[in-house]
Amino acid sequence: MPTFIATTRNVSEAGAFTAEPGLTRFMVVSDSAKDYSPNTRSVLGTTWRDLIISVAATRGVPDAVSGMTGDVLVFVHGYNNTTEEILQRTVLLQSTLEAQGWKGVVVAFDWPSDNKTLNYLEDRHDASSVAGHLVAEVLPLLVEAQAEKDKNDQPVCTLNVHLLGHSTGAFVIMEAFAFADKIGKNFKSDYRIGQVGFIGADVSADSLDADCQWAAPMFHRITRITNYANGYDSVLAVSGAKRFGTAPRVGRVGTSSKKHPKAVNVDAADYFVTKDPKQSVFVGTFCHSWHIGDPLWALDFALTLEGKIDRQVIPSRDESPKLRLKPEGAVRPQYAHLWETTAP
DSSP: OOEEEEEEEEEOTTSOEEEEEEEEEEEEEOTTOSOOOTTSOEEOHHHHHHHHHHHHHHHOOOOTTTOOOEEEEEEEOOSSOOHHHHHHHHHHHHHHHHHTTOOOEEEEEEOOOOSOGGGHHHHHHHHHHHHHHIIIIIHHHHHGGGGOBOTTSOBSOOEEEEEEEETHHHHHHHHHHHHHTTSHHHHHSOOOEEEEEEESOOSBGGGGBTTOTTTHHHHHHEEEEEEEEOTTOHHHHHHHHHTTTOSOBHHHHOOOTTBOTTEEEEEOHHHHTTOOGGGOOOSSOHHHHOSTTOHHHHHHHHHHHHOOSOTTTOTTEEESSSEEEOOTTOOOOTTGGGTTOOOO
16 A cells, blocks of 8 residues: 655755755655655645545445445654654554554655754744645545535545644644635635654643644644653753743653543653563564554554544553553453444
């Protein structure tokens, strides 16, 4: 299966991607590729969408309750990422979720972030500026498909769209929702996003509070957001230092006591300290990027995306006293695929 990537990187006169924002390209990357470039196959946005919908519908299992027949997860990376790393993470995310039984399609939204730590603050400015591309050009292609109908006024696409933000990708997602409400047609529409996940999220802990005005547009449009926190994430400690240590990151300390009812915090610290980096599959800095490639996290997030099990009883979690990842007994329920069976 190819990998679908929408990139907003500018292209230099020499024909190479730069670390600055540019026009959006909708790319279809072959399954054998190790990287992508301006020479990689690009298609019209509508063609890109139709290809994704076709794959999602083929892979999806019709849901008797929601009526959904396909799932798409839009992955938004963080700063300090190369195109090669983004492709590796996207492919790895697809394979690890598949291994845990998820039937959807992972696509990537690639915004320009330089591969230099000193460019962190500049990258956040770039992240803010390209958030508009996510809501104006990428997400509408997918969420508008939810409302398409045939000549008999029957739905022709029952696509469930989700988001996953890693590091500064969480910032991009929140900025995108805030930006969307400033666009008339988006503000008036009833579009919905299913599940949102944050890993190593580089936004302040109070960003997910019930009274946070910045987060209000996001909470209005989504079903739920699940934040995975790890107190051992030293990369987010660096992030705090660059901000003069005034705003603890939600990916490090978790949500506050005033979190929004749609926000779920899953503490991963106890599980993380049991992991051996030498026995793990990951891309990037281990403490900040261990999630993608980890089978326990993949199971937890797969069940979260499916949305059939309540947040409190997902088998890869327990409360002691806070909700946390735990490997003991973490298996997909044996008869879950039969739970929606109706009596003859």
